[in-house]
Amino acid sequence: LAGFFRAGSNCTTCSSSLSCPAGYYRGACLSHSDAACQPCSPPPASARHTGGGVPFNIDQCPWECSAGYYSSGGGCVACSTQPCAAGLYRNSTCTSANTPCNNCTALPLHAVYSSGGDPYNVDNCSWSCESGWYRSAAGVCLAAGNAVVVTSVSARTLSEGAAAEGHVLMVELQSSGPAPASPVIVALSISDGQATVTPASLSLTALGVPVAVTV
16 A cells, blocks of 8 residues: 555555655655665755755755855855955855955054955954054054153152152153153152042153153
C-alpha cells in the first residue's frame, strides 16, 4: 500500500513526513525500504546548508554564505577589504551586501581627515588641523599664534607647620607662536586635604626666563 514499506513480514509506515537534518531531504519510500534522508545538492562555493529540504521531500536545502562573504546573484562573493576614502572605514558586518564604508568619529573642531581607517575596518582615521591651527598634546586643534599650553607644574605637599612659609610654584608654558602680548592667566586649585580652597590664579608674562610667583 502507498505510504508503507515491507520490513520482514510486516508493513511499516514510511517516514515520508519527517524532516531531515541540515543538508538533507527526505527521499521516496519504496516497497522494501523506508524514505531515507538523501544529501541535498551542494551549496555555492563558500556557503553552507542551514536546514533540511523545504518542503521536506524536495532537494532544496537553504544555505548561507560563510563569514567574510555575502550573497549576490545566487552565489557568495568575498567582502571587500580595500581601504576607504579619507574619513571612512569599512564596517565589519558583511552578510547580505558588500562591506560599506562608514564615517569615522571623534574628529576635533577645526580638523580634517587625512586618511581612512587603518586597518581598513577600524574607526581610527588620521586627521590634521586646518590651516592656522595646530594639534595640541591633548589631541585638539588650537589656534596658532596665540595658543599657550601649560606643559608642566611643579608642586609639593605642605605640612601645617610650614603654613606661614612662602613657597614657589613653577609653571612651564609653551606657545605655538610669538610670546603673547598680554599676561597669561593660569587657574589654580588648592586643597587642604579635606576640601578645595577657593581657586587662585597666576598672572604670567613672557620674559624669556622662568618666572617664579609666590602664592
